[in-house]
Amino acid sequence: MILPIVAYGADILRKEGREITPDYPNLAKLIEDMWETMYASNGVGLAAPQINKDIRLFVIDSAQIFENQEEDEKGKYPDEPGVKQAFINARIKELDGEEWAYNEGCLSIPKIREDVMRKETVTLTYVDENFVPHEKTFNGITARIILHEYDHIEGKLFIDYLKPFKRKLLRGKLDDISKGKVRADYKMIFPK
Incomplete structure (x- = not known):
């Protein structure tokens, strides 16, 4: 099932996600719905807060890039050739490498893209959809997508990395999103 995406301005996007256990209700269906929602929205990653769930879960598919x-x-x-994976209860163990710029966007912040500086490499601990624990290092575009989605489960957004002047320039567009005045090619939930 394709789920609506939560728009910028919603409180859940600023909330730190809580860890879940293997008995989380309908977890397999939720992950399946997240994949379907991400692909239907032309995304390469999707975090649970973006579908109104305050849990530490995200999916990424860098292979599409x-x-x-x-x-x-x-x-x-x-x-290259990328990674398609679900991450549950992820925690960053280490960030490494040079910072590099890449033009990022976000399904919760439609029609805004900006260059964001992030480290080249991230090492994470997490469990997969079967709750098998992993510690793995990712780099390049895959690391960037993971860091972007990880920020969502920490209550952060890519615009938080922008310089204050740039954020000030975007204030009108961000206000329009939070007021539901911006339309995307996918279903969204706007803050009340």
Whole structure:
């Protein structure tokens, strides 16, 4: 089932997610719905707070980026061909490498894209959808998507990384989103 995306301005997007246990109700269905919602919205990642769930769960599919890249982009990123994975109760163990800029967007903040600086590499501890524990290091585009989605379960948004002047310039657009004056190509829930 395709779920509506929570728009900027909703309190849940600023709330730290809570850890879940294997008996979380309908978890397999929720993850399946998150994949369906992410693909229907043309996203490469989706976190539970974006579908109005205050839990530490996100899904990513960086393989889509590599499948759709231009010929001259091939081989540019170390994580090619990408990763498709669900992350539950993720915690960052280490950030490493140089910071690099990449133009990010967010399904909860439609029609706004900005360059964001993030580290090249992230090491995470997490459990998968079967609650098997993992500790794994990711880099490149995959690390970037993970860090973006991880921020969601920490109550942060990519616009928090922008300089104050840039955020001030975006204030009108952000206010329009929170008031439901911006439309996306997917169903959204706007703050009351």
